[in-house]
Amino acid sequence: MFRTLEDARIFGYDSTEKNWRYETFLGHVLPDERAEVDRQLKKAIATKSDLSIECRIRRTDGEIRWIWVAVGYQYDKQGHLRFVSGITHDITMRKLFEIESEKLQAKLQHSQQMHVVGQLAGGIAHDFNNMLMVILGHTELALERKDSSYTDLKVIEKAASHSAELTRQLLAFARRQSVTAQILDLNAAVEDMILMMRRLIGENITLTWIPNVQSAPVKIAPSQVGQILSNLCVNARDAIEKTGNITIETVKIHVHKKESAAMHTCSIPGDYISLSITDNGHGIDKKLLPHIMEPFFTTKEVGKGTGMGLSTVYGIVKQNNGFIDIESEKDKGTSIRIYFPLQLHDASQDSNVSMESTLTQGKDTILLVENGHDILHHCRQMLENKGYSVLSAASPLEALKLAKRNKDQIKLLVTDVVMPEMNGSDLFKELEKICRNLKVVYMSAYTSDFTTRHIPGNDKMSFIEKPFTMAEFKNIIKALVNKLPENEEG
Known part of the structure; x- marks a missing residue:
């Protein structure tokens, strides 16, 4: 099949092999390709047809290479076949480039699909947040009356709050979620998600929750805890074929300096809260373990996994x-263990701090602009209940007219960001020309990360994400109003 020294070197020989036979060549072809290569070559020889074929071989030193083989025939003067000859080329570099290009193309297509889905998710979450704003707002106002419906209203409030958290996860998926880490009790955060996780994994799987430490203060955004649990529990569920068990567990550990230096997962010594998710599913092949955190890498069938779940978790952890x-x-299962640095501040102390902080009687006029009628009515009612004088407008042009008639009284603008006629940022610029020392609170069903890309940040502005509670709204209004100079009208 080959006759030159270069051909010999492709297969790992230092010189031309004297006893080279067809069987010798076939023995170098990888076992899973050998039968097909043999079939095609024998068919070509039997029919005396030309053939070129690509296959993988194992050299004498064990290295695997890609080769291209072309088969030709030598005939005598009478037209009788004398012998079969072959030309061999090493095409390993070209094949590696082609394989890498195919992978990149598949990733690009997947990324484009995820971008479209992300845009859809972001749009749905935005609209849903506006509806939740109305539900939560009026529920809070009704709760202040403390009548016989108080218990039912608390259930509605809790359900709406959980729904708001779900929309935050949708916005995070759409890359529009800014996250603010805070010290929280990881046990409490997991506890809040357990019911949802049980519904997510199904009744055929038993979910066990074991908090092995009384308090687990860590610093992380609450929505990210939900992302970690949902991604890992879905993976665990998919690894279990029929019935099985998933265990979520927390424990406090201390990593000594010697341990961290001796290749412990936690390379920095100190105290940690460990969160583990363990299943008894089919497990992961050891050769795949080094790759499972890579974006787009998945062991699931096409269409059943995005390959982003574990990479998302990895990103959050880091x-x-x-x-x-x-x-x-x-065939025995998988255990994923996450370590978060233990925070000295106990998050449980924060739960005793009332969110119902009150706002002192307002003396300033607020211009409220919101094109959603129900949200406009609710926000105005909230502010007026606390003594503020409120001018409300359902559109930017209406707000400009009100500002011209009340320019000396308006000290603060509270406005939606995305509206017909003009956006909130442009409205603020126009109002600054009319009202002296004006400040602004932007409110939006999109998150601050998405919104601030369209609004220049400065010390005259603040932002609040819908849906928000009365306490959150009043506190941010109070903070901004209190920064206004005492005698700025002079």
Whole structure:
């Protein structure tokens, strides 16, 4: 099949092989391709047809290479076949480039699909947040009356709050979620998600929750806890074929300096809260473990996995200065253990601080602009209940007319961001020409990360994300109003 020294070197020989036979060549072809290569070559020889074929071989030194083989025939003067000859080329570099290009193309297509889905998710979440704003707002106002419907209203409030958290996860998926880490009790955060996780994984799987530490203060955004749990529980569910078990567990550990230096998962010594999710599913092949955190890498069938779940978890863990470790055994199950630095401040103390902080009687006029009628009515009612003088407008042009008639009284603008006629930022610029020392609170069903890309930040502005509670709204209004100079009208 080959006759030159260069051909010999392709297969790992230092000189031309004297006893080279067809069987010798076939023995170098990888076992899973050998039968097909043999079939095609024998068919070509039998029919005396030309053939070129690509296959993988194992050299004498064990290295695997790609080769291209072309088969030709030598005939005598009478037209009888004398012998079959072959030309061999090493095409390993070209094949590696082609494989990498195919992978990149598949990732690009997947990324484009995810972008479209993300845009859809972001739009749905935006509209849903506006509706939740009305539901939560009027529920809070009704709760202040403390009548016989108080218990039912608290249930409605809790359900609406959980729904608001779901929309935050949708916005995070759409890359429009800014996250603000805070110290929280990881046990409490997990506890709040357990019911949702049970519904997510189905009744055929038993979910066990074991908090092995009384208090687990860590620093992380609450929505990110939900992302971690949902991604890992879905993966665990998919690894279980019929019935099985998933265990979520927290524990406090201390990593000594010697341990961190001896290849412990936590490379920085100190105290940690460990969050583990363990399943008894089919497990992960050891050769795949080094790759499972890579974006777009998935062991699931096409269409059943995005390949983003574990990479999202990895990103969240690293963003919050944590560490992650995975142990898995084929046909026995997988355990994913996450370590977050223990915070000295006990998050449970924060739960005793009332969110119902009150706002002192207002003396300033607020111009409220919102094109959603129900939200406009609710926000005006909220502010007037606390003594503020409020001018409300359902559109930017209406707001400009009100400002011209009340320019000396208006001290603060509270406005939606995305509206017909003009956006909130442009409205503020126009109103600054009319009202002296004006400040602004932007409110939007999109998150601050998305909104501030369209609004220049400065010390005259603040932002609040819909849906928000009365306490959150009043506190941010109070903070901004209190920054206004005492005698700025002079």
